[in-house]
Amino acid sequence: MLGRMDRQETAAFLRARRARVQPADVGLQPGTRRRTPGLRREEVARLAGMSVDYYIRLEQGRGPRPSRQILAALARALRLSDDERSHLYNLAGEPMGPPPGPPQEVPAGILHLLERLDDTPAFVLDAKYDVLAWxxxxxxxxxxxxxxxPRERNIVRAFFLHPDACLIDDDDEYGRFAQQSVADLRAAAGRYPHDPGIKALVSELNESSDLFRRLWDRHQVEVRRGGTKRMKHPVVGDLEVFCDVLVVPDRDQKVVLYTAAPGTPSHEALRLLRVVGTQDLSPR
Incomplete structure (x- = not known):
């Protein structure tokens, strides 16, 4: 258990940081009836993938020592800088060291980059294709x-467990993504041979997806670096976009960006998407 002073220091730090993070900073609508600045407790809990009750106990200094996984989730939800993240880990009695698995902490500079790309869809993946930030x-x-x-934010898992995955042709766009992502995941499994998350993901997909099992058995290794992608959006329609992958080498993470050539219908569709965002445009 955390000592009383450490619990109170951790609680005070979480409260202070929550008050400085605005809803727009984490992709939330500001809404109304906010009597105090910053995020609500339930918003932090949802972003971090934990129960509201557990987060409240942490803020009140009553919770048990949080695991490194919980600390990583809090660091992402509260947009901690590298120094703030290190401070939180130290308060919780979990000094940061070499990670046993794919790093979950997204650098503050990368988070700021995502915020500035207000006309470009962009998100961050860890080595096992979990979406960490967007x-x-x-x-x-x-x-x-x-x-x-959080468990459902894995791109590879969503892809191979989709009902249409069995219809994928090796030579089409989706077939190439399947091959590259499996080869990339195998490379990650080699870098983190003891990571339970990668082991569980590979085991689940081997059991549930014939396509994944067939590709995994090829033992191919390749780091995925991007390509083109066709998409159909319910509001702006069909798009063909460039999928560029920027590597964050010290964190073993990837920043994925979707862009379209200026003057093309897809470019215009992205411009429209910037305006409508996630608005519900269905008839009422």
Missing amino acids: NDMAAALIADFSVVA
């Missing part, structure tokens, strides 16, 4: 990850 345009184009359970 901007408003990514939420509008792909999914509002803030309302998706």
